[in-house]
Amino acid sequence: MIFHPRPSPIAAAMYQLRDLGVDAIILHGPSGCCFRTARLLELDGVRVFTSNIDENAIVFGASENLKKALDYAIEYLKRELNKEQPMIGIVGTCASMIIGEDLWEFIDDDRATIIPVEVHSGSGDNTVGAIKAMESALKLGIIDEKEFERQKFLLKKATEVEKKRGMAKKEYIKPSYDDDLNEAINVLKNLKEKNGKIACVLNAKKETAYLFAHPLIVLNKYFNCINIANLDINKGLPKIRKDAQNILKRFNVDYTIGGLDEYAITGEKAVEILKNLDVDAVIVSGVPHALPIEKIDKNIIKIGISDGPRTYHPIKEIYDYAIVELDAHAKVLGKRDIVKSRFGEILDYMLRGTAEH
Known part of the structure; x- marks a missing residue:
């Protein structure tokens, strides 16, 4: 229970x-x-x-x-x-x-x-x-x-x-309003200095993708990323397809793994692609716990970004770093374009400083 x-x-x-x-x-x-x-x-x-x-x-x-x-x-x-x-x-x-x-x-x-x-x-x-x-x-x-x-x-x-x-795996999950923000940013700054390779995975639930795509778009400004996303414009009800179309105007995708309403089943597809990529880090934004991320190389840095204070602990169990975007769903309702995320904005500021030096 x-x-x-x-x-x-x-x-x-x-x-x-x-x-x-x-x-x-x-x-x-x-x-x-x-x-x-x-x-x-x-x-x-x-x-x-x-x-x-x-x-x-x-x-x-x-x-x-x-x-x-x-x-x-x-x-x-x-x-x-x-x-x-x-x-x-x-x-x-x-x-x-x-x-x-x-x-x-x-x-x-x-x-x-x-x-x-x-x-x-x-x-x-x-x-x-x-x-x-x-x-x-x-x-x-x-x-x-x-x-x-x-x-x-x-x-x-x-x-x-x-x-x-996820959030229903235990009888009680203590909410956490702290996450690994500083640690994850430092890891990414170090990767930037070493010209590290990154795979960005958007595996988001419906309209929340407007926010969860943002940190990945920021990473694409500073890294030569390989992008994987559940942005198939031919899957789902009309609103779902339109949301995918809107996001694709701002986010270039190398591998499409399904529709925005298929986030619960697209994780396996994403991992099969990741297994064949030569990257130093994987950043999964949206519903990161839907990916069996344990199946990829243990030496690859894994960062999960999700919504809600009760998601921190389940994600932290399978990722090296867990980032929480509070009230992500509330922030995207009524929006039809990319919504800035806390992690993305801080990341942009920190990586811009690295690039200038």
């Missing part, structure tokens, strides 16, 4: 609906449910409403609350955003699902395309919420069977990576 906070299936369902292209999401529950996720998604252009159910609705039924919220959301989207046929996701919460609310009773509304996702925080792993969103999209004909099976496979693999090698 896991005894530290983990992402919610409700939040995962909301992000997956965002990827499907919804204009708005209605959370059928109290106004405080998934507050942070709701606010962050609005940075990405998704309007988030709530049915605002209270104790009275929990006892006597909340269907009327949801009807009023849906009427309001449709009118708002048509008036404020000129959406004649908006796409709206309705996402369950603990409160509405425990009392047995039926979200599917609203799908025949001819004013909008409605995608109900009956999920709550006790549904299981966070990816369960995303899979449920895909199940609803399949049932409504928004995606086909092939894409559904692909998404389901990738989401289950993402959970597998976290349970075996």
Whole structure:
């Protein structure tokens, strides 16, 4: 069992609906449910409403609350955003699902395309919420069977990576707000003075690649790097493909190992490429623990860059140096171009000084 906070299936369902292209999401529950996720998604252009159910609705039924919220959301989207046929996701919460609310009773509304996702925080792993969103999209004909099976496979693999090698591998992982920043920069400065060879690997989750590509772009300014990335523009839902296209405008890639939603399975491909490269260091940015980095030469310096204070210890177990980018996900929402990272900015400053001397 896991005894530290983990992402919610409700939040995962909301992000997956965002990827499907919804204009708005209605959370059928109290106004405080998934507050942070709701606010962050609005940075990405998704309007988030709530049915605002209270104790009275929990006892006597909340269907009327949801009807009023849906009427309001449709009118708002048509008036404020000129959406004649908006796409709206309705996402369950603990409160509405425990009392047995039926979200599917609203799908025949001819004013909008409605995608109900009956999920709550006790549904299981966070990816369960995303899979449920895909199940609803399949049932409504928004995606086909092939894409559904692909998404389901990738989401289950993402959970597998976290349970075996990431934040869900132990009952409790102490958060660390310190990392190996200074040590890693000194190593890279020494490599620069010795004309060392570097392999840069971008293995990032969806839009977080806007930030995790940044330190690798900086390294390419000072080293003759070999670049490996999960930036296949032909894989994933339309938003995922567009994000990959945007990043490729700024980051030249020598080896493409998959799409931005395939980060859980692209690690093996990256390592097979790395095994055949003559380099002094490997820097993996995004989800570095998805790479079986133990399989490459032990003499090669390994640096992992990831998000969140609970990732430090799992990454440190398999990399020589671990760098944490706090709030990476929050920083990239709504962005469509490279976002500067803490590590990248400091690295640029330090390596520029080396180059000037």
